[in-house]
Amino acid sequence: MSLSMQPYKGARDFYPEDKRLHDYMFTTIRRVVRSFGYEEYDAPILEPLELYKAKTGDEIVNEQVYNFTDRGGREVAIRPEMTPTVSRMVAARRQELPYPVRWFSVPNLWRYERPQRGRLREHWQLNVDIFGEEGVAADHELIEVADGILKAFGATSSMYQVKINNRELIDVLIKDYLGLHDEQAHALTKLIDRMYKLDKEVVDKAIADVCGQDQTKIQKTTGLLQVKSLDQLPAEYKDHPATVAIRELLGVLSANRIDNAVFDISLMRGFDYYTGLVFEVFDTNPDNNRSMFGGGRYDGLVSLFGVEPVPTAGFGMGDVTLANFLDSHKLLPELPTETDVLVVLIGDVYSRASKIVRELREEGLNVAVDASSRKLDKKLKAADKRGIRFVMFVGEDELAAEQYPLKDLVTGNEEKHAVPRIITSIQDYRTQVN
RNA sequence: GCGGAUGUAGCUCAGUUGGUUAGAGCGUCGGGUUGUGGUUCCGAAGGCCGUGGGUUCAAUUCCCAUCAUUCGCCCCA
Numbered sequence: 011m012s013l014s015m016q017p018y019k020g021a022r023d024f025y026p027e028d029k030r031l032h033d034y035m036f037t038t039i040r041r042v043v044r045s046f047g048y049e050e051y052d053a054p055i056l057e058p059l060e061l062y063k064a065k066t067g068d069e070i071v072n073e074q075v076y077n078f079t080d081r082g083g084r085e086v087a088i089r090p091e092m093t094p095t096v097s098r099m100v101a102a103r104r105q106e107l108p109y110p111v112r113w114f115s116v117p118n119l120w121r122y123e124r125p126q127r128g129r130l131r132e133h134w135q136l137n138v139d140i141f142g143e144e145g146v147a148a149d150h151e152l153i154e155v156a157d158g159i160l161k162a163f164g165a166t167s168s169m170y171q172v173k174i175n176n177r178e179l180i181d182v183l184i185k186d187y188l189g190l191h192d193e194q195a196h197a198l199t200k201l202i203d204r205m206y207k208l209d210k211e212v213v214d215k216a217i218a219d220v221c222g223q224d225q226t227k228i229q230k231t232t233g234l235l236q237v238k239s240l241d242q243l244p245a246e247y248k249d250h251p252a253t254v255a256i257r258e259l260l261g262v263l264s265a266n267r268i269d270n271a272v273f274d275i276s277l278m279r280g281f282d283y284y285t286g287l288v289f290e291v292f293d294t295n296p297d298n299n300r301s302m303f304g305g306g307r308y309d310g311l312v313s314l315f316g317v318e319p320v321p322t323a324g325f326g327m328g329d330v331t332l333a334n335f336l337d338s339h340k341l342l343p344e345l346p347t348e349t350d351v352l353v354v355l356i357g358d359v360y361s362r363a364s365k366i367v368r369e370l371r372e373e374g375l376n377v378a379v380d381a382s383s384r385k386l387d388k389k390l391k392a393a394d395k396r397g398i399r400f401v402m403f404v405g406e407d408e409l410a411a412e413q414y415p416l417k418d419l420v421t422g423n424e425e426k427h428a429v430p431r432i433i434t435s436i437q438d439y440r441t442q443v444n
Numbered sequence: 445g446c447g448g449a450u451g452u453a454g455c456u457c458a459g460u461u462g463g464u465u466a467g468a469g470c471g472u473c474g475g476g477u478u479g480u481g482g483u484u485c486c487g488a489a490g491g492c493c494g495u496g497g498g499u500u501c502a503a504u505u506c507c508c509a510u511c512a513u514u515c516g517c518c519c520c521a
Binding site for chain 1: 475
C-alpha cells in the first residue's frame with residue numbers, strides 16, 4: 011500500500027501557481043483594507059473549545075468544529091471562524107484600546123463538512139471588524155470596504171449585489187407582529203433562510219406547520235415573506251428604529267455611489283450573535299449563486315468576556331468563493347513568476363559564474379541559475395515554461411570577454427553586454443511592468 | 445448525515461457487446477553532429493484499467509462492497 015499523494019479531504023495544496031494567485035488576491039485585499047485605516051492582527055489557530063460554545067451556534071460546535079483533547083486534558087478547537095478570537099483580543103485590552111478600533115486578519119479556518127463547490131474544509135478568510143462605533147457609519151464603511159475590494163479586482167457593480175437586513179427588525183416582526191414563540195421563531199428563520207430555493211407549495215406547507223395551522227398567523231407570515239421593500243412592511247413597523255437604520259444605511263450607500271444594495275427580508279445569517287444590521291454580498295452570476303461576503307453588527311460578543319460591552323460590526327470573506335467569483339467573471343490576471351532572469355551556464359564555469367550571479371542579486375534581481383548538464387535548448391524550454399522572461403548565458407567565451415548574451419524570450423532579441431548594463435536593462439523592464 | 449455522477453498513462457479522455465501484447469492527444473525524457481526556446485521531424489519511457497471480493501474456462505469490461513473525487517441536499521463562514 012503506497013502513501014496517498016492527495017491532500018487531506020477538503021484542503022488544498024498550493025503549488026507555486028496556486029500560491030501566486032492566493033498572494034495576488036490577498037495582496038490586493040490588504041491594500042484596499044489598509045486604505046480604510048485597518049491594521050492587521052493574527053492569533054493562534056487553536057483556541058479553547060468553550061470559546062465557540064458561547065455564541066456561535068450549536069450545530070457548528072457540535073458537528074463542524076475540529077477538536078481534540080490535549081495532553082493536559084484541555085478541550086482544544088481548531089478555529090472555525092475568527093470573530094470569537096478577535097472579540098477575545100479586544101476584551102483583553104478593553105480599557106486601553108484607542109477607539110474606534112479597526113482591525114483585519116486573514117486566518118485559515120477549518121470546518122468539518124462535506125466539500126462542494128465554493129466550500130472546503132480549510133479556507134482563508136478575510137475578517138474586517140470595527141469596534142467602538144455604534145452608528146450606521148460602521149456598517150456603511152464595511153460595505154464600502156467590501157465594494158472597494160471587488161472593484162479593486164476590476165469587478166463592476168452589475169456583477170454583485172449587496173443584500174441588507176436587520177436582525178432586530180426580524181426579531182420584532184417575528185415575536186411582536188407574528189406572535190411566535192422562540193421555537194416557532196427559530197423554525198421560521200431557518201425556513202426564511204432557504205425559501206428561495208424551495209417550491210412555493212413547500213414553503214406554504216412549512217409556514218402552516220410553523221404557525222400551528224393558525225390562519226391569521228399563516229396569512230401574516232406569508233404576506234411578510236413577500237415584502238420586497240421597506241415600504242411594504244406592516245405600517246406600524248415602517249418607522250421602527252430597526253427599519254430606520256436600514257433606510258439610513260441604504261441612503262448613505264446610494265449617496266456614495268453604491269447602487270447595487272437592496273433590502274432583503276430573507277437575509278438571515280446563521281450565527282446567533284448578530285444583533286443589528288446584517289449584510290451579504292452575492293455574485294449575480296447564476297453559476298455561482300453564493301454569498302461571498304457576509305457580516306453585520308454583533309454588539310454582545312466582547313462583553314461575554316466579562317468586560318463592558320463594545321459596539322461592534324464586521325464581515326468575513328472567503329478565498330474560495332472569491333476565487334470562484336473572479337474566475338466566473340474572468341477577472342483573474344495572468345500572474346508572472348517573480349524570477350527575473352535565468353542564468354544558463356555553459357561548460358565548467360560554475361565557480362566563476364557564481365560571482366556574477368551574486369552581483370545581480372545584490373542589485374535586487376531575482377536570479378535562478380541552471381547549472382545542469384542538459385542541452386541548451388532544454389534549458390531554454392524550461393525557462394520559457396517557468397515564465398522567466400530573461401536568459402543570461404555564461405560560458406568560457408563570455409567570461410573571457412566579460413560580455414554576456416542576454417536573451418529576451420518574449421521578443422526573441424539577444425544582445426551582448428557587460429554585467430552592469432545587463433542589470434540595468436532587467437531593472438528597466440521590471441519598473442516598466444510595475 | 446442523505447442522494448446523484450465519475451474513477452483507464454503525469455494531464456484530458458477513447459476503448460473492450462467479457463477473449464492473447466491496453467489506445468490517442470498533450471506533457472515528460474532522449475535525438476535531428478558537438479553553445480540558443482516558443483513552429484517542426486524521429487524515438488523512448490510511463491498503466492496490477494481506484495482497492496477488495498463475487499460470477500465465469502476467462503473480468504479493465506458484469507455484480508457487490510469499499511475508498512476517493514465531484515455535484516446537490518442538510519447546514520452555513
